[in-house]
Amino acid sequence: MCHSLVTLLVLTATVGVAEVAAAALLEARPALVRTVTGAGGPGSWTYYADGLEIAAAAVLGLALLGTILVPALSRVLSRPLRPNTVYPLYGVRFTLQRAVARLTNTRFTIALFGDSSAIVHYLRALGYRLAPIEQTGTNFGTMLKHEVPALSRVGAGTMVSDGLSMANAEYSSTSFRTAPVTIGSHNYLGNNIVYPAGGRTGDNCLLATKAMIPVSGPVRENTGLLGSPPIEIPRSVERDHRFGHLTTGSGLRRRLTAKNHHNAWTMALFLAVRCLYVYGLLLIAMFPLTGNGGLYWLETVGTALLELAFTVGFFVLAERAVLGFRTLRPRFCSIYERSFWRHERYWKVPSILYLSLFNGTPFKPAVWRLLGVRMGHRVFDDGCRILERTLTQAGDGCALNAGSILQAHSLEEGVFKSDRITIGIGCTIGTSAFVHYGVVIDDHARIDADSFLMKGEHVPAHTQWRGNPAVELTTDADCRSKL
Template identity: 30%
Template sequence: MSGDERITDAELEARADRFDTIEIGDQCFVADEVVGDEEIRRGWMTTRRVRTGARVFLGNDSVLPPGADIPDGCLIGIKSKPPADAMAPGEIRFGSPPLRLPVRQRVEGAAGATTFRPPAWRRWLRAVFELFSASMPTMMFITLGTYAAEYVLLPAVRSQGAGPFALIFVATGTACALLLAGTVLAVKWLTMGRYTPGHRGLWSWWALRTEAVTTLYWGTAGAILLDALRGTPMLPVALRLFGARVGHGVFLDSTDLTEFDCVRIGDHAAINATANLRTHLFEDRVMKVGTIAVGRGVSVGALTTVLYDTRIGDDARLGPLAIVLKGEGLPPHTEWTGAPARPRPVARAA
């Protein structure tokens, strides 16, 4: 599909080729949930080609609108979008509206074998390892569910009445969820131990292992148990077991943690719906891990992202959809909003 094309509602179900309009250059990094879909307005779906050059970095939840053309070496930050006008090669954009940043952090001496030029054995290792790690959550769920159904639920159906069977069914489901989450917990501590700040190449054994733990966490513990605990006093307890330092009386409506040990949340803080305490970023094929300290009584708004190496002072408030840049420190008793976060204007009395 080339150029602009409009598709009527009657044709939508028969057409699923919008991915043919996406062109990604060599050695790019495309993070989670990058948006480059069609535009639907007033009953019409409009598609345009989306293209990136070589070694382009697209951060998590960045937005590439239809027709975007990103030159070589550019970086579009997390939850950011490119400018309406053309970009120059190597340009860095962050936020919405997108700000142009003059420089970005570089890791000197990063080995090419673990970044852009991995040897063949590292490629094969990653392929085999991720084949198992990506399928492990599904395999664990199917295996445990099959055993539970065959050896617990089926005999109960045959020998128990409706009331006792209902209790057995609930108890079995709860036990399965706890067992799967406990397995992920054990894998985290046996595989990674305690997370610490540092820089590791994308193709390194460390990065490979932590990505596998994250996949297992999201696909098993998060999906089956922890998401159901959001907003309850039990979620902070569960995340403490994974290594996060969570204070008393904390309201957690998000399970979006990865390097658990690098997160500290003060007493009576509120982490609202799907807020993201992001303790790592990939830049130039290097995984950069840092700490996040959320003070006492802090409120982090829904869908807000806090990047690593940040400290949020006591009783500070972050509005929804805000982004706290890495390395920032927000003073206590202040209010912030926007991407990147800026002090909220104080309303003046008339």
């Protein structure tokens, strides 16, 4: 009861403050413009200079708070949470645990430091146990989730792709508990893995994309796990060792230093792009209106639509600029080559978070086209993520369901591989389905919900594929025709 009351009061206060601030801004916008930007108004350079200062202070202040304040609060709030101790829901410790999860899963800071050497230091500040650290420059990606960072441990030499969720809190209808999550040394984790407390994997494992982590049986070591339920596969293949000489020897320090320099410029661009974005929003919001009180609400709606159009145009331009106004090409290279560093910059600097506003509308395929996706007509997109836009094609009449992912790359053993994804006419990609690089899906095929279509698969027309890894379903009619 107390937890619900406190949460309600916080939400009410937040909404109330926002409404009061909006109303005050609406009533006194011209005066606020003169106060913030000086008496010169839009015709004076001080108007724009002061606006840029405000935008830079907001973005850099958020980065500073995320780097210093969030780790400190995380450690303090996590102290009362004892591992493997059952606590009631909605009590004091539940409130602390949810506060820790919300604070430390802020996308901004993880996206800022991810895919660089800085991410391991940030995670250690949050409470992760990572010692000893074997720095690769790409130990963790830009998307990572956890419940309690202080109960997360990752062994030396392990590389983690985007989408890892450290599930170190378990809930029932009446209570919850926290528990340590430990990932072994020299592992490679693919995308979209939920790693539970008590996962039965040890050192030197390959955990493939969307693999289900076993929680019973012997500890798996020196092997690979693929699928749900998982099956054992070879830990690595010969092709993945082609660039092995770049990850050892005296030249590694020099290559890692060069990568760190490139990543530092990428992080600076990340902050600069967001400063300019906030600056643009600020200029639009602060532009003086007519002064007619009866038109303020109508003009405010127009301002919101203008800011939405600016958001789309700004990030489309930013993404195109990062690519040098060219398209991506299929790659097979080491993580210590400049072509991969540029691809990391492509992942980090632009943003596609705004696309969720257009889910389920005809506008989203139009924005995908602006970003370089070869998107057909009458495509229904209810929440798909396309990671390599200019390497992806979807034909007319396709349905891309919520949570689906089209990812035209892979990163294993320090080797980066990317290739095109081609989806034909009238295809369906099910909810939370994952389509990997090099896939060709012919017309009117269907990939069922939560399936993982592996790299290089060819899906024939009018077929249905299901599972993790996905395989073609055989109907009774097909069986009779083969007999």
